[in-house]
Each structure stands twice: as structure tokens, then as C-alpha cells.
Amino acid sequence: MTSSAVTPLVERPDDAPPPAPRGRRRRRRTTDLTPVAGLGLGITMLWFSLLVLIPLLAVVVQASEGGWQAYWEALTSPQTAAALRLTVSQALLVTLVNIVMGTAIAWVLVRDRFWGKQFLEVVIDIPFALPTIVAGLVLLSLYGPSSPLGVDWANTRVAVFLAFLFVTLPFVVRTVQPVLIELEPEVEEAAASLGASRFTTFRTIILPSLAPAITSGAALSFARGISEYGSLVLLSGNLPYSTEVASVRILSYVEGDKLMEAAAVASILLVVALVVIVVLDIISRSVARHG
Amino acid sequence: MADSLTTSAAPTRPARGKVVTVRSRSPFRWVLRLIVIAYLFFLVIWPVTLVAKATFSRGLAPVLDALQQPEVIFAFKLTLSVAFWAVVINTAFGIVVSLLLVRYTFPGRRALSAMIDVPLSVSPIVVGLALLLVYSGRTGWIGGALESAGLQVIYAPPGIIMATAFVSLPLVIRELVPVLTEIGTDSEQAARSLGASPLQAFLSITLPAIKWALLYGVVLSLARSLGEFGAVKIVSGGVAMRTQTATLLVEERYQQFGPENTITAYTAALILALIAVLALVVVTSLRPKENSQ
Numbered sequence: 216m217t218s219s220a221v222t223p224l225v226e227r228p229d230d231a232p233p234p235a236p237r238g239r240r241r242r243r244r245t246t247d248l249t250p251v252a253g254l255g256l257g258i259t260m261l262w263f264s265l266l267v268l269i270p271l272l273a274v275v276v277q278a279s280e281g282g283w284q285a286y287w288e289a290l291t292s293p294q295t296a297a298a299l300r301l302t303v304s305q306a307l308l309v310t311l312v313n314i315v316m317g318t319a320i321a322w323v324l325v326r327d328r329f330w331g332k333q334f335l336e337v338v339i340d341i342p343f344a345l346p347t348i349v350a351g352l353v354l355l356s357l358y359g360p361s362s363p364l365g366v367d368w369a370n371t372r373v374a375v376f377l378a379f380l381f382v383t384l385p386f387v388v389r390t391v392q393p394v395l396i397e398l399e400p401e402v403e404e405a406a407a408s409l410g411a412s413r414f415t416t417f418r419t420i421i422l423p424s425l426a427p428a429i430t431s432g433a434a435l436s437f438a439r440g441i442s443e444y445g446s447l448v449l450l451s452g453n454l455p456y457s458t459e460v461a462s463v464r465i466l467s468y469v470e471g472d473k474l475m476e477a478a479a480v481a482s483i484l485l486v487v488a489l490v491v492i493v494v495l496d497i498i499s500r501s502v503a504r505h506g
Numbered sequence: 507m508a509d510s511l512t513t514s515a516a517p518t519r520p521a522r523g524k525v526v527t528v529r530s531r532s533p534f535r536w537v538l539r540l541i542v543i544a545y546l547f548f549l550v551i552w553p554v555t556l557v558a559k560a561t562f563s564r565g566l567a568p569v570l571d572a573l574q575q576p577e578v579i580f581a582f583k584l585t586l587s588v589a590f591w592a593v594v595i596n597t598a599f600g601i602v603v604s605l606l607l608v609r610y611t612f613p614g615r616r617a618l619s620a621m622i623d624v625p626l627s628v629s630p631i632v633v634g635l636a637l638l639l640v641y642s643g644r645t646g647w648i649g650g651a652l653e654s655a656g657l658q659v660i661y662a663p664p665g666i667i668m669a670t671a672f673v674s675l676p677l678v679i680r681e682l683v684p685v686l687t688e689i690g691t692d693s694e695q696a697a698r699s700l701g702a703s704p705l706q707a708f709l710s711i712t713l714p715a716i717k718w719a720l721l722y723g724v725v726l727s728l729a730r731s732l733g734e735f736g737a738v739k740i741v742s743g744g745v746a747m748r749t750q751t752a753t754l755l756v757e758e759r760y761q762q763f764g765p766e767n768t769i770t771a772y773t774a775a776l777i778l779a780l781i782a783v784l785a786l787v788v789v790t791s792l793r794p795k796e797n798s799q
Contacts, residue, residue: 246612251704255602256612262599263618266672267625270636273647277639316545323542327535335543337786338550344782346733347630348753349557349775352760356556357548363556381549413534435627442629445735445753449760462631462736469635469740474645481632488627496620 274485277478289479297456298464299483301375305460306440309379313436314429317387324388325395342384347445350381355450370452375460378446383439387432394428427498438491442484557779561772564765572770577746581755581774588663588738588751589731592670596727597720600678607679608686625675633672634740641665641741661743666751669737674730678723685719686712722789729785733778752778 278286354377359369368374406416444462451458461480468477607619641649641659652659659665697707735753742749752774759771
């Protein structure tokens with residue numbers, strides 16, 4: 216919804232724990248928890264485990280219940296494989312569009328000045344704030360059967376693409392924007408005055424500084440894309456082999472009481488989510504290190 | 507990052523003014539601006555306004571009728587109470603975890619700070635499935651035991667609250683951690699050395715300093731909680747007048763035949779959208795205050 220909610224840990228100085236003047240080795244082993252803080256840690260960890268860790272572990276355990284063979288069969292059954300292929304390919308496509316359009320939007324919001332720019336700032340966050348089921352309804356009203364444009368993309372793959380595009384709009388914009396604000400225009404002007412073309416300046420000066428932010432935004436938007444469900448319910452028709460995505464596949468397995476198969480597909484989404492978190496962590500650490 | 511709006515307003519203004527004078531005549535700039543506005547218009551602005559139009563397509567009367575249906579009233583009441591409890595839990599959890607992450611070192615601290623973000627990138631459907639596998643009364647790991655102790659989680663409000671708390675878990679923490687890191691502990695330690703108890707020091711020194719960040723976190727969590735759909739759909743069962751939240755009502759009514767149901771779906775959707783936009787406006791308009799303090 217706002218910039219900070221969308222952006223990853225890039226700015227979070229996790230790497231700087233409270234300064235401890237002790238040696239590196241000793242610091243790792245000791246803690247400075249007071250009894251009250253220790254109690255707080257215990258209670259919050261208990262809740263975090265009950266709410267997040269144990270349930271996610273249950274997904275992994277359930278997925279492995281039938282052994283490797285059953286796991287593989289669940290994932291490669293034609294309908295599931297088609298759903299996974301569609302989800303990944305559309306999410307990749309949307310991420311590519313977001314890399315280009317998100318950077319362009321961030322650029323316009325930071326460097327351009329025109330009447331109504333503040334309004335666009337709010338518009339960027341709407342997809343993040345809007346309940347996903349409402350997002351589906353919103354897109355349906357312009358691209359569905361009663362569209363004033365005369366198109367009807369409901370129940371087609373275009374609908375899947377549009378839904379992904381809508382819900383992932385803020386990610387690249389909100390990660391690139393703050394970096395662009397920090398970027399000194401003087402450096403670009405210097406490059407331009409030395410004879411660099413606009414394209415050369417963009418490629419050699421701006422793009423390298425934006426690359427970590429664009430990568431973070433792209434990772435977030437890919438993760439959001441493959442896990443999307445709510446906006447598709449009304450929009451895509453969830454037709455097997457055609458517009459059915461991974462989340463819908465999981466849901467229909469759950470409704471058919473095939474929990475092992477559901478957990479198998481879910482484990483794929485879970486792995487992607489974890490990979491994205493690790494990627495973001497690595498990026499934020501390297502950005503923190505190099506300034 | 508949290509302050510992209512404020513930062514853009516304050517220190518970069520003069521520099522940006524200069525850029526404008528250098529490049530204002532570039533056609534590239536106009537083309538880019540036009541592309542961006544057109545993109546946002548077709549993707550967000552136009553579709554959102556069409557929903558408002560569709561809601562009132564038959565005038566005001568059906569909308570008012572829709573608002574008086576007991577199912578609609580119940581769904582919004584349930585959504586509000588679920589969101590309230592999820593936000594209360596996440597706020598308490600968020601304050602404690604943020605303090606622990608910023609002020610203490612302990613084994614697993616780094617892992618915890620990474621794991622805190624997991625709920626933001628996990629699919630809502632996976633969240634629902636995960637809770638189902640543990641808390642379902644029939645097949646869950648501990649659901650059966652809880653149920654015989656008299657606590658039904660799945661297909662009942664506790665499960666809906668857990669699903670909602672899960673998906674909005676990191677929002678308060680993400681707002682608090684940067685602010686807590688920035689303010690440090692000097693003032694609080696000074697208060698302690700002057701004889702304040704830890705609780706007094708926290709309430710009179712730290713809480714005022716983090717109150718805006720806390721408020722954004724709460725507003726963000728509230729907006730996210732009111733709109734959760736996928737995770738709630740799995741754990742609630744979606745029975746009207748019992749476990750059907752507002753988002754589930756939108757889905758059910760849209761899929762039913764008849765203009766009344768469609769209008770009801772649009773009305774509920776519009777209310778949810780208005781709350782979301784209101785939350786956005788509150789957050790964006792409150793944010794600059796942090797700087798002027």
C-alpha cells in the first residue's frame with residue numbers, strides 16, 4: 216500500500232545489530248537479553264511458530280507424505296503442469312513489463328513535474344490497497360463482457376496477464392523511486408556535457424545504480440504474480456488447461472480433499488517465495504556494503 | 507524508503523528545479539509522461555471509476571437495499587471484528603518483535619528478521635492450506651485436540667483471525683524497525699538512570715517517538731485485514747451469516763444470477779474499495795508530519 220510496505224529490506228539496517236564492543240567470536244555466542252526481553256522473545260516465538268512456522272512446516276510434511284514418486288506425479292499431472300506453466304510464464308512476462316514500465320513510472324514521478332502528479336502517487340498504491348477480489352471486479356468492468364472498450368477478455372489468458380499486471384504494479388515503482396531520488400542529476404549532466412548521448416548516460420550511469428532496486432522490485436513482483444489468487448476468481452474463469460493458475464489448482468485439490476497434491480503444488484510456491492526472500496536479503500546486504 | 511514522499515518533497519526540490527530548466531523542451535520527456543499516464547489510466551484509473559459507475563447503474567435505491575440485507579450487515583460486522591483482532595494481535599506482536607530485533611542480539615536474530623517477511627510473499631491460498639493442515643478438526647495436526655478441548659479453529663472465527671493475522675503480520679514491524687533503529691536508546695537510558703521503570707521509560711520516551719510509524723503500521727494492517735480473501739476463503743468455509751466475510755460475500759453474490767445480487771456485490775466491493783483508498787489517503791497525508799517534528 217505504501218512504499219515501505221512494498222519495498223524489501225533494502226533499507227533495513229539489519230546488518231547493524233546494537234554495537235557490541237566484544238570480540239567477533241564471543242558476540243556470536245552471547246546474547247544481551249534481559250529476563251523480560253527473554254520472556255517477550257519466548258512468547259512472540261511461540262505465537263510465530265503456531266501461526267507461521269508450524270503450518271508452513273505442515274505443508275512440506277504433507278507434500279512429502281506419499282514419497283518422492285507421488286510428489287513428482289502430483290506436479291507433473293497434465294492439468295497441474297499446465298497450471299504451473301501458465302502461472303510461471305505469465306508472471307515472468309508481467310515482471311518484464313513491470314521492469315520497463317515500473318522504471319518509467321518511477322522516472323516520471325521523480326524527475327518530471329506536472330499538474331496531478333500527487334494523484335498518480337496515490338494511484339500507484341491502489342492495487343496494493345484494494346482487496347484482490349475487488350481488483351478482479353475492477354478489471355472485469357473495463358475488460359469484461361460489458362466493457363466500454365468493446366473487448367471481452369474475461370476467461371482468457373489475457374485476463375490472467377492483466378490481473379497479474381494490476382496487482383504487481385507498485386513493486387518496481389516503489390523500489391526504484393527512492394534510489395532515483397537519491398541519484399544526483401549533476402552526474403548525468405556532467406556525462407551529457409562530456410558528449411554522452413541520453414542513451415549512453417542512461418546505460419552507463421543511471422541503469423547500474425538502479426539495478427539492485429529494479430532486481431528487488433522484479434523479484435517481489437514475480438513472487439506476487441505466481442501467488443495471486445483473489446483477482447483471478449471472477450476474471451479468468453479458472454478453466455483447466457487454459458486459464459487455471461497454480462493457486463486455483465491448490466484450491467481445487469483442497470476442495471477435493473486431495474491434501475497431498477495440494478501441498479505438493481503449494482511447496483513449489485513456497486520455495487519460490489523463500490528464494491525471493493533470500494535474493495532480496497543478498498541484494499540488501501550488498502547494497503548496504505557498497506553504499 | 508518509508509519516506510519517499512517526504513524526501514521527494516523536501517531536499518531534492520531545488521535540484522529538480524534545475525533539471526527542469528535544462529530539459530524542459532525535450533520531446534522524450536513528454537512522450538514518457540504520456541505513456542505513463544495512459545498506462546495508469548487504462549490499468550487503474552478507468553477500471554476503478556467504472557466500478558463506482560456500475561454500483562449506481564440502477565440508481566441509489568438498490569444500493570441502499572443491498573446495504574440493509576442481513577447477510578451484508580453480518581459480513582461487514584464479521585470482517586470488522588476479525589480485522590480488529592488481527593490488528594490488535596499484530597500490533598502487540600509487532601512492537602515486541604521490533605524491539606527485540608533492534609535492541610537485542612540473540613541466536614537466530616537474522617533468521618527471524620528474514621522469516622518475518624515470509625507472510626508477504628506466500629500465496630494466500632498456501633496460507634489457508636497451511637493453517638488447514640494444522641488446525642483442521644478432522645485431519646489437522648493439533649486441530650482435533652483443540653476441538654475436543656472446545657476450541658474450533660477452522661470454519662470458525664479463530665481460524666479467520668489467524669489467516670488474517672498471518673497475511674498482515676510484517677506490516678507493523680516494517681514500519682517500526684527503521685524508526686526504532688534511528689532513535690536509538692540514549693534517551694530511554696537517560697530516563698532509566700533518572701529512576702524511571704522500564705515501562706515508564708518506554709511509555710514516556712519511546713512510544714511518543716514511534717507513534718506515527720505505529721499508526722501507519724496499524725492503518726496498513728487494518729486495510730490489508732479488511733480485504734483478505736484467499737486465505738480466509740479456505741479456513742472459513744464461507745457460510746452466509748456464520749463465517750462469510752465481506753470479500754467472500756462479493757464473490758458469492760457476483761456469481762449468483764440476477765441484477766440484485768450483482769448490485770449487492772458491487773456495493774460491497776465499492777465499500778471495501780473506499781475503505782482501502784481512505785486508508786491510503788490517511789497514510790500518505792500523515793507521513794510528512796513525521797519530518798516536521
